[in-house]
Amino acid sequence: MVHQYKNNGYDIVLDVNSGAIHVVDDVTYDVIEMIDQSQPESYARDEIVSALSGKYGKEEVEEAIDEVQTLIDEESLFTKDTYENYIMDFKKRPTVVKALCLHIAHDCNLACQYCFAEEGEYHGRRALMSFEVGKKALDFLIANSGNRRNLEVDFFGGEPLMNWQVVKDLVAYGREQEKLHDKNFRFTLTTNGVLLNDEIMEFCNKEMANVVLSIDGRKEVHDKMRPFRKGAGSYDLIVPKFQKFAESRHQDKYYVRGTFTHYNPDFAADVLHLADLGFKQISVEPVVAEPSEPYAITEEDLPQLFEEYDKLAAEMVRRHKEGDDFNFFHFMIDLEGGPCVAKRLSGCGSGTEYLAVTPWGDFYPCHQFVGNEKFLLGNVDEGIKNTEIRDEFKCCNVYAKEKCRKCFARFYCSGGCAANAYNFSGDICGAYDIGCELQKKRIECAIMIKAAEADCE
Incomplete structure (x- = not known):
């Protein structure tokens, strides 16, 4: 092809x-x-x-x-195509878990309009993860990681800083277990920044391999979609904290991560706004929402969104020539190395290598499936019980998806997000068409940027 x-x-x-x-x-x-x-x-x-x-x-x-x-x-x-013959029977592969998304808090101090977690509740009750549940989750990860030494744990929510003491206690426990089991934990944290302070920044700079800082871009865009529960915007509170945090991490090993919606199809302006605030690691991604939501991206939005990606890519080329670079997550592409073949074919590993853990210890394939009982895999006390769902995820790869077989982007997106595919097609081997179109455009822009950089050498 x-x-x-x-x-x-x-x-x-x-x-x-x-x-x-x-x-x-x-x-x-x-x-x-x-x-x-x-x-x-x-x-x-x-x-x-x-x-x-x-x-x-x-x-x-x-x-x-x-x-x-x-x-x-x-x-x-x-x-x-020689890769289709490479595909082994993924169902027969031993399951080695390498990463957990710990829902340390099913609660939040913001009321973001597009939040798939329903302001942190995830279709259920508000709750904070106890140290005991988190400890069992880490024990499960160690026990099911096989010979894999490097393990990943993301503290997620809701808002993780609402349960900060348990975060610290679990990091300390993980560090103890590293020595006993010859493992290496890579901890990460996602936060809206409301509770961020110097003590938390100092701890994160010591213990967190990466930190995701949630901000949508321009003040009017951010405050519209990410207000406090009583309606006030959060931009003015978090921006100085995020700028200080990014500098304290030497502009590395973090992302400011935003979401654009139908309300701001000119999202390139939000990316450039974040760059002009001094941030060097930026991710601004399209909202995924039910078509009935007023902020949902529609097919009619696509032409303008494509133009915005082109505009952003061209501006990044210009800034690169002037020595004023920043990284945009969706334009980052490795044309020489990159993921191994198995990863290119099967994607993020949700439901097999990667699991989400609720505050009460239930396992789901990833954070976007949390609350959908059909995808409940097991819990920290009994392990994985629903092996049929796990095996279904094992067999989810680009050759199991009809639309992927015909798509030039398949080895770059690895078949896309299983949760989005399920939510829009009813099948984890289906597709989210709007997401696919945006992904293809991003890959085209990313390759063009590489071509332009080669011209500068």
Whole structure:
């Protein structure tokens, strides 16, 4: 499979199966476009020369065809898919758990309009995780991690800082267990910043490998969607704290993470606002919501959102040339290394390698499934009991998803989010179409930025 597109003055050709990316001139681009992907080896040279010579000249077209043939011979263009045969029976793989999302608090001090957790309640009751439940969760992770040494634990909510003492106690317990079991815990934290203070920052800088700081961008955008329960905005309170925190972490190992909605389709302005506030690690992502919600992204929004991604990518190229870089999470792409083949095919590992834990100790495939009893996997006392659901997640990969098989982005998004697929199609092997379209656009922009950076070298 070959995917071609033009972006910011670059003609880009992606050979999906090999991962090879070619930045070409117009004539080569048009030559490749004329080759039938179903049988590239039998293209008609004379027909291509005849069709394009009036536009470019015969000699130039023939030279381009020779270059294309060289790429085909080198197996970096129109290559065959060898990964489908690589797929083992994922259901037979031993389950090794490597990461937990601890819902340390099913409660929140904000009332964000788009919150999938219903202001922290997750379709249930408000609750704080006890140290005992958290301890059992860490014990489960250690016991089910096999030979894997590096383990990940994310303190999540609601708002984790509403249960800060238990966070600290669980980190201390984890550090003790590292020595006993030859494991290494990588702790992370997601917070809205309301309760953030110097003591918490100091602890996080010592113990948290990454911190996610929730802010949506411009003041008017943020305060509309992330107010306190009585309606006041939270922007003015959190921005100085987040700026101080980012600097204390040397502008590394954190993200300011926002959400854009139907209300702010000009979201590139929010990303650039955060960059202008001094943040270097930025993630602003599309809301995922029921179509009936007034803030939900619609198909009609897509053209403007595509333009915004293009605008943002071009501005990042410009700032890179001026030495004023920042990272945008959705444009970060590793074209030379990146995830292993299994990870590219099967995604985040939700339901198998990665689990969410409720305050009372129930296991779910990830935080977005919490509260949906169909996906209740077990608990910290009994372990995984619902092995049918676990096995269903094991078999969830890009070749199990019909739409992924035909998509150029499949080895970059790894099939996308299982929760979004289920919520919009009723099947974890389905698709969330709007999310897919946005993902494909982000990948195109990310590759273009790499091409532009190569031009600067």
